[in-house]
Amino acid sequence: MSSPSHTTPSHTTPSHTTPSHTPLNRTDPLVLGIETSCDETGIGIVRGTTLLANVIASSMDEHARYGGVVPEVAARAHLEEMSPAIHAALAEAGIRLDEIDAVSVTSGPGLAGALMVGVGAAKALAIALDKPIYAVNHLVGHVGADLLATGADGASEPLQYPTIALLVSGGHTSLLLVRDLTGDVELLGETIDDAAGEAFDKVARVLGLPYPGGPHIDRLAAAGNPKAIRFPRGLTLPKDMAKHRYDFSFSGLKTAVARWVEKAQDAGEEVPVADVAASFREAVVDVLLGKAIAACADYGVPRLLLGGGVVANARVRELAAERTAAAGIELRIPPLSLCTDNGAMIAALGAQLIMAGNEPSSLDFGADSTLPVTEIQVR
Amino acid sequence: MLLAIDTSAGTSVAIVDRDRGILAERSEVDTMRHAEVIGGMIQAVLDESAVARAELSGVVAGMGPGPFTGLRVGIAAARTFALALGRPLVPIVSHDAIAFAHFAAEAAGVAGARTAPLLVVTDARRREVYWSAYSGVDELGLPVRLDGPGLAKPDALPALALDAFDAFDGAFERLDAAEISAGALGMVAELSFAAGRPFTADEPLYLRSPDVTPSNGPKRVTR
Numbered sequence: 001m002s003s004p005s006h007t008t009p010s011h012t013t014p015s016h017t018t019p020s021h022t023p024l025n026r027t028d029p030l031v032l033g034i035e036t037s038c039d040e041t042g043i044g045i046v047r048g049t050t051l052l053a054n055v056i057a058s059s060m061d062e063h064a065r066y067g068g069v070v071p072e073v074a075a076r077a078h079l080e081e082m083s084p085a086i087h088a089a090l091a092e093a094g095i096r097l098d099e100i101d102a103v104s105v106t107s108g109p110g111l112a113g114a115l116m117v118g119v120g121a122a123k124a125l126a127i128a129l130d131k132p133i134y135a136v137n138h139l140v141g142h143v144g145a146d147l148l149a150t151g152a153d154g155a156s157e158p159l160q161y162p163t164i165a166l167l168v169s170g171g172h173t174s175l176l177l178v179r180d181l182t183g184d185v186e187l188l189g190e191t192i193d194d195a196a197g198e199a200f201d202k203v204a205r206v207l208g209l210p211y212p213g214g215p216h217i218d219r220l221a222a223a224g225n226p227k228a229i230r231f232p233r234g235l236t237l238p239k240d241m242a243k244h245r246y247d248f249s250f251s252g253l254k255t256a257v258a259r260w261v262e263k264a265q266d267a268g269e270e271v272p273v274a275d276v277a278a279s280f281r282e283a284v285v286d287v288l289l290g291k292a293i294a295a296c297a298d299y300g301v302p303r304l305l306l307g308g309g310v311v312a313n314a315r316v317r318e319l320a321a322e323r324t325a326a327a328g329i330e331l332r333i334p335p336l337s338l339c340t341d342n343g344a345m346i347a348a349l350g351a352q353l354i355m356a357g358n359e360p361s362s363l364d365f366g367a368d369s370t371l372p373v374t375e376i377q378v379r
Numbered sequence: 380m381l382l383a384i385d386t387s388a389g390t391s392v393a394i395v396d397r398d399r400g401i402l403a404e405r406s407e408v409d410t411m412r413h414a415e416v417i418g419g420m421i422q423a424v425l426d427e428s429a430v431a432r433a434e435l436s437g438v439v440a441g442m443g444p445g446p447f448t449g450l451r452v453g454i455a456a457a458r459t460f461a462l463a464l465g466r467p468l469v470p471i472v473s474h475d476a477i478a479f480a481h482f483a484a485e486a487a488g489v490a491g492a493r494t495a496p497l498l499v500v501t502d503a504r505r506r507e508v509y510w511s512a513y514s515g516v517d518e519l520g521l522p523v524r525l526d527g528p529g530l531a532k533p534d535a536l537p538a539l540a541l542d543a544f545d546a547f548d549g550a551f552e553r554l555d556a557a558e559i560s561a562g563a564l565g566m567v568a569e570l571s572f573a574a575g576r577p578f579t580a581d582e583p584l585y586l587r588s589p590d591v592t593p594s595n596g597p598k599r600v601t602r
Contacts, residue, residue, distance in 0.1 A: 079451045079454060079455055082459065083462050116448060120386075120451070121455040121458070123456060124455070125462075125463050128464055129463050205597045262599060262601045263601065363419045364416070
């Protein structure tokens, strides 16, 4: 996204690509969001910051026998789930399709073939309805999810900015500094190899546990000793912290766990699965929270927002609560249904862009598997 | 009137009318830009034809055969457009559009065109091709598919064709196509619909399984 100019000439350039002929509702827009960046087909409907529908069709079961997300399997599932999910979301929201003010869709980052299904569907939907389209960033969408958690029931105050956001899933491990949801998001660091969720899946396989690994490791770890085995904390040594202060690495940890387990097996010992699970989980969560809290301190930002499917992990939430409390940092964790990939967060970000006065995206955007977080909306 | 979309090769979008033929058509041969160009092309044919959305009685989707990634973009777009209009999706085998256009050119007496059984061949990538065998046209001018669509290694095609065109003493013409006209696709749908012919299933014709094998468990990291 081009940074806003402070020397705007007196005239504003009209949008040549806005298909809609009626003025856009910019106070409380009804937005349908489409998310297909990985293995979840998500259709969400929001009105402003009020969540009306959040339908998620996951192809996770189809990936289980392959031990991980297979892009082609995911993309095929998106195509089959798209129309049923749109129908289900409309029913859940109790609205007609022609009532919506705009369509919002994930343009990236994510799996290219999967993203393209959503992009094709969203463009056709917007044109058929003669409504504007907003192409948005998936990772920034995760941050936007928090707005829906507070908007509906008013149980807590809206998120203040700036905030640090830690997004952890099977595909991403990213630390963001969000100064303004629709205008200023900076990537502080990300994984340089495996995503945290991927490490859980791979270690689960080493321990003979099914995919996805997170819930199984979490369950076993509850009965284990997190200090039984000291597994390495990636990129936390002083020399690494100089260059990769906010970056993550979980590949070495995964290999360390595999070596430890193989050594025990080769010695004919019984593998203490609960201790391995607990110690591995502790190593991941320790690094995640350590770096997130450091970012809060370094930037003087007393707010931390968590997002992504790995937030389902009990220890992530527990340690986040402990460490933020100790450091005087406000912790925000949206409900799990808004933390995993979903269309509601994409709709929420689209609504924010509309309320911020942004013009719609052109019809020419594509799927960008490596879309940077600085590009909040693809024009 | 119908909106027709095909992304089984490049991208092609058209508005067609049974009586007036192709009212507007846009095509892009690039096989790597389906998601980028499809929106602008749908908008363009609507604008150029000046057909109101409510006048469309359905949306035609070219179901392939086609390589995975691009094929899905057009089917996804056609399905959601149909959903938004509350009109039916009309699935058509993309090769039928190639055969229809070929035979229509023959009927119009285009120089060089001649009537013969037809083998349509398109690129399936990975050194394979998609093929369909047609005997000619029926009384409506619709292509009659004898066999296919199928997936084959290029060297296996002659034997396959000999088999498919057995009734014609193995005589046929081969047409290698790199483009599918959404206009032709739409006209196949219009004529089929008017004659009450059944359509193909609303399923993408990948003709290949996802390229993946089940996991055999973890690999050792220690040697």
